[in-house]
Amino acid sequence: xxxxxxxxxxxxxxxxxxxxxxxxxxxxxxxxxxxxxxxxxxxxxxxxxxxxxxxxxxxxxxxxxxxxxxxxxxxxxxxxxxxxxxxxxxxxxxxxxxxxxxxxxxxxxxxxxxxxxxxxxxxxxxxxxxxxxxxxxxxxxxxxxxxxxxxxxxxxxxxxxxxxxxxxxxxxxxxxxxxxxxxxxxxxxxxxxxxxxxxxxxxxxxxxxxxxxxxxxxxxxxxxxxxxxxxxxxxxxxxxxxxxxxxxxxxxxxxxxxxxxxxxxxxxxxxxxxxxxxxxxxxxxxxxxxxxxxxxxxxxxxxxxxxxxxxxxxxxxxxxxxxxxxxxxxxxxxxxxxxxxxxxxxxxxxxxxxxxxxxxxxxxxxxxxxxxxxxxxxxxxxxx
Amino acid sequence: xxxxxxxxxxxxxxxxxxxxxxxxxxxxxxxxxxxxxxxxxxxxxxxxxxxxxxxxxxxxxxxxxxxxxxxxxxxxxxxxxxxxxxxxxxxxxxxxxxxxxxxxxxxxxxxxxxxxxxxxxxxxxxxxxxxxxxxxxxxxxxxxxxxxxxxxxxxxxxxxxxxxxxxxxxxxxxxxxxxxxxxxxxxxxxxxxxxxxxxxxxxxxxxxxxxxxxxxxxxxxxxxxxxxxxxxxxxxxxxxxxxxxxxxxxxxxxxxxxxxxxxxxxxxxxxxxxxxxxxxxxxxxxxxxxxxxxxxxxxxxxxxxxxxxxxxxxxxxxxxxxxxxxxxxxxxxxxxxxxxxxxxxxxxxxxxxxxxxxxxxxxxxxxxxxxxxxxxxxxxxxxxxxxxxxxxxxxxxxxxxxxxxxxxxxxxxxxxxxxxxxxxxxxxxxxxxxxxxxxxxxxxxxxxxxxxxxxxxxxxxxxxxxxxxxxxxxxxxxxxxxxxxxxxxxxxxxxxxxxxxxxxxxxxxxxxxxxxxxx
Numbered sequence: 001x002x003x004x005x006x007x008x009x010x011x012x013x014x015x016x017x018x019x020x021x022x023x024x025x026x027x028x029x030x031x032x033x034x035x036x037x038x039x040x041x042x043x044x045x046x047x048x049x050x051x052x053x054x055x056x057x058x059x060x061x062x063x064x065x066x067x068x069x070x071x072x073x074x075x076x077x078x079x080x081x082x083x084x085x086x087x088x089x090x091x092x093x094x095x096x097x098x099x100x101x102x103x104x105x106x107x108x109x110x111x112x113x114x115x116x117x118x119x120x121x122x123x124x125x126x127x128x129x130x131x132x133x134x135x136x137x138x139x140x141x142x143x144x145x146x147x148x149x150x151x152x153x154x155x156x157x158x159x160x161x162x163x164x165x166x167x168x169x170x171x172x173x174x175x176x177x178x179x180x181x182x183x184x185x186x187x188x189x190x191x192x193x194x195x196x197x198x199x200x201x202x203x204x205x206x207x208x209x210x211x212x213x214x215x216x217x218x219x220x221x222x223x224x225x226x227x228x229x230x231x232x233x234x235x236x237x238x239x240x241x242x243x244x245x246x247x248x249x250x251x252x253x254x255x256x257x258x259x260x261x262x263x264x265x266x267x268x269x270x271x272x273x274x275x276x277x278x279x280x281x282x283x284x285x286x287x288x289x290x291x292x293x294x295x296x297x298x299x300x301x302x303x304x305x306x307x308x309x310x311x312x313x314x315x316x317x318x319x320x321x322x323x324x325x326x327x328x329x330x331x332x333x334x335x336x337x338x339x340x341x342x343x344x345x346x347x348x349x350x351x352x353x354x355x356x357x358x359x360x361x362x363x364x365x366x367x368x369x370x371x372x373x374x375x376x377x378x379x380x381x382x383x384x
Numbered sequence: 385x386x387x388x389x390x391x392x393x394x395x396x397x398x399x400x401x402x403x404x405x406x407x408x409x410x411x412x413x414x415x416x417x418x419x420x421x422x423x424x425x426x427x428x429x430x431x432x433x434x435x436x437x438x439x440x441x442x443x444x445x446x447x448x449x450x451x452x453x454x455x456x457x458x459x460x461x462x463x464x465x466x467x468x469x470x471x472x473x474x475x476x477x478x479x480x481x482x483x484x485x486x487x488x489x490x491x492x493x494x495x496x497x498x499x500x501x502x503x504x505x506x507x508x509x510x511x512x513x514x515x516x517x518x519x520x521x522x523x524x525x526x527x528x529x530x531x532x533x534x535x536x537x538x539x540x541x542x543x544x545x546x547x548x549x550x551x552x553x554x555x556x557x558x559x560x561x562x563x564x565x566x567x568x569x570x571x572x573x574x575x576x577x578x579x580x581x582x583x584x585x586x587x588x589x590x591x592x593x594x595x596x597x598x599x600x601x602x603x604x605x606x607x608x609x610x611x612x613x614x615x616x617x618x619x620x621x622x623x624x625x626x627x628x629x630x631x632x633x634x635x636x637x638x639x640x641x642x643x644x645x646x647x648x649x650x651x652x653x654x655x656x657x658x659x660x661x662x663x664x665x666x667x668x669x670x671x672x673x674x675x676x677x678x679x680x681x682x683x684x685x686x687x688x689x690x691x692x693x694x695x696x697x698x699x700x701x702x703x704x705x706x707x708x709x710x711x712x713x714x715x716x717x718x719x720x721x722x723x724x725x726x727x728x729x730x731x732x733x734x735x736x737x738x739x740x741x742x743x744x745x746x747x748x749x750x751x752x753x754x755x756x757x758x759x760x761x762x763x764x765x766x767x768x769x770x771x772x773x774x775x776x777x778x779x780x781x782x783x784x785x786x787x788x789x790x791x792x793x794x795x796x797x798x799x800x801x802x803x804x805x806x807x808x809x810x811x812x813x814x815x816x817x818x819x820x821x822x823x824x825x826x827x828x829x830x831x832x833x834x835x836x837x838x839x840x841x842x843x844x845x846x847x848x849x850x851x852x853x854x855x856x857x858x859x860x861x862x863x864x865x866x867x868x869x870x871x872x873x874x875x876x877x878x879x880x881x882x883x884x885x886x887x888x889x890x891x892x893x894x895x896x897x898x899x900x901x902x903x
Contacts, residue, residue, distance in 0.1 A: 078475055103456045381504075
């Protein structure tokens with residue numbers, strides 16, 4: 001089936017999968033956002049325990065999606081993997097630290113004799129939620145604004161050092177934080193994660209005080225989210241960008257690249273606008289109608305927005321990872337993907353994704369029919 | 385060749401990978417084995433309706449959960465470290481190596497993370513049968529995940545199913561089944577997961593012994609012992625048989641590692657197997673690369689030849705032959721391998737120069753040479769040797785490899801005896817009185833961890849200097865970062881993981897002391 005597709009089609013197909021994974025990853029960051037709100041929304045042990053247990057039943061999805069996102073990037077676009085991870089060392093390592101400390105915190109925080117104490121694990125959760133989301137936003141922003149690297153395949157055969165991808169900033173990724181445009185997206189993602197978390201609490205926890213407090217904080221978090229996101233979007237739509245000319249095999253700079261891209265790919269523009277609308281609608285019905293369904297609208301909206309942004313990064317021969325120091329080193333689908341054979345093989349495995357989604361939906365429906373309540377926690381069982 | 389290689393960076397990067405991998409492997413085997421033991425127990429509960437089996441299932445499941453979380457935490461670093469610290473490697477072989485990692489995510493991780501939630505939170509929310517299915521799916525998910533990462537590791541030890549593309553300067557997959565079903569991959573998967581089964585069995589046996597020693601929940605933990613001993617005996621016997629196959633594969637595909645495992649410096653026809661030996665600080669022979677002398681050896685005549693090649697008189701090459709070559713036995717000397725690898729590398733440089741200078745004729749000629757399978761097999765297959773400057777670079781650390789191998793094998797046999805004794809005492813209904821045995825079982829808990837880590841040391845230290853056997857050494861695989869950066873992250877990982885390990889052990893001990901909860 002996939003053998004009949006061209007190499008370029010497979011490259012686009014795999015970027016589509018990366019975009020879907022990226023979109024779900026950003027949506028699932030509501031777990032991280034919730035971790036920054038445990039003591040804001042929860043005012044006593046019971047409320048905090050409800051929040052932690054509500055989030056704790058979802059943390060593995062975010063974690064797994066991050067791991068699969070990384071694995072899929074490695075497999076389909078290994079040059080990105082070797083260039084960005086090997087170069088922006090400190091940025092990625094800090095993000096990884098944030099996720100390592102999360103993985104044990106749920107399981108260990110309330111266990112007796114846990115050595116570091118409950119507070120330490122809650123601090124770990126906060127760091128993961130605050131720094132993790134902000135830095136992920138900054139890292140993703142560099143896909144738009146560019147990074148400091150060069151790529152030269154000949155280096156492996158060179159006698160003067162043989163490393164193919166080289167980073168030109170001695171800050172190894174941390175320089176991204178000094179770019180205000182990246183910070184805009186970092187802050188947008190941080191406040192988005194908190195906004196989604198509040199919508200999730202309203203839907204998932206059966207507790208009036210948590211519900212009311214969530215509405216109040218929804219206003220406080222959704223406003224900065226919208227401001228930072230719109231500012232970033234405005235910057236992106238008006239900035240020049242790099243594009244690959246497949247005829248001359250050269251990368252060149254195009255003014256208003258993303259604006260033009262959305263004009264030329266109107267379906268993505270519609271998806272983006274629909275996503276923005278759904279996100280705002282979900283927030284609005286939660287605030288004004290006290291609806292518990294906001295997470296479904298806003299969650300779907302976020303998935304659509306992030307999907308559209310990821311897609312526009314690389315489709316239409318756009319350079320999805322521009323180099324600031326050597327345009328011809330910039331990464332696009334044509335120069336950074338795995339081989340035709342590997343993409344074909346992996347495409348067969350990608351057909352499992354709908355089945356994965358189906359069993360995830362089935363399993364969660366089975367155990368999530370009822371909202372989480374303090375009564376359920378009192379009944380015992382596995383409690384975080 | 386006059387490369388600028390920061391060996392400090394290489395060694396720190398290796399140390400970081402070794403540290404994170406060894407920490408990760410402290411937790412994964414228990415997950416692999418305990419998931420099945422829990423599934424067996426829950427199956428008996430569903431079949432018999434006996435609530436005691438449910439209590440036991442829940443008890444071991446709690447310990448599983450504590451261990452699982454830290455396994456996940458330490459695992460994420462490994463995946464991303466291929467990019468952060470081994471950038472050249474990631475491009476040079478990412479076309480092949482990345483695929484199993486992605487497939488692992490799609491096929492296994494989501495399965496695990498979805499059904500582990502049902503396993504922990506679904507007791508009163510889903511039917512017994514659905515819950516049991518979830519427990520089994522967690523067990524299969526964990527082990528399928530191990531399959532793919534072990535396929536990837538096996539490929540590094542025995543590269544198969546690929547060719548080199550000079551344009552992209554990387555190896556590319558041409559046959560997926562050769563990668564998935566290479567003899568090394570199948571053997572490695574079976575050997576590694578079964579080591580996890582043995583480890584979990586010893587863990588359950590030892591903790592059950594503690595309860596029997598304290599006369600707590602005796603009937604319950606005798607049942608646990610029975611399940612663990614049967615599972616442990618079957619898998620520990622299997623691992624010995626499988627280990628024999630593993631040694632044969634190493635002898636064939638990684639002869640230098642095999643020689644280091646047995647400290648075989650000079651080849652022998654009818655080679656003896658060293659069952660025991662002490663690696664001393666004295667040099668064996670100054671003409672033999674200053675290799676350390678092995679003293680007080682206990683040897684079985686001709687057994688090494690028999691085990692490696694099924695022929696007691698067959699010749700096993702030693703380190704000397706693997707470096708100086710042996711024309712009679714078609715063993716290429718190191719110098720010749722370096723010559724061939726260097727030629728391949730120079731041609732690659734010439735090809736890239738021709739392309740850059742738009743010298744199409746030269747480019748096409750060189751490309752034609754590279755695409756010729758004979759060139760790939762006879763020259764490019766030695767590409768990694770073009771980075772070698774000194775014979776010492778291709779000799780693995782002898783004492784580490786030698787001791788690790790012997791410790792692993794020795795403990796492997798010990799576990800068989802341990803499980804036979806446990807079953808004997810259980811069936812003769814005398815286990816309560818066998819205090820010494822119960823103490824032995826309890827004190828044996830660390831041993832499979834030692835055996836398991838030793839096994840990975842043999843596999844990874846034994847193949848040095850290669851990240852990809854013969855194709856790429858560690859010092860050509862790295863990222864261009866400051867070694868001080870890697871030192872900082874290494875120490876941060878060391879502190880963090882050690883803290884988490886202490887937390888895990890303390891929580892585990894507390895949970896064990898609390899025992900199974902009442903209904």
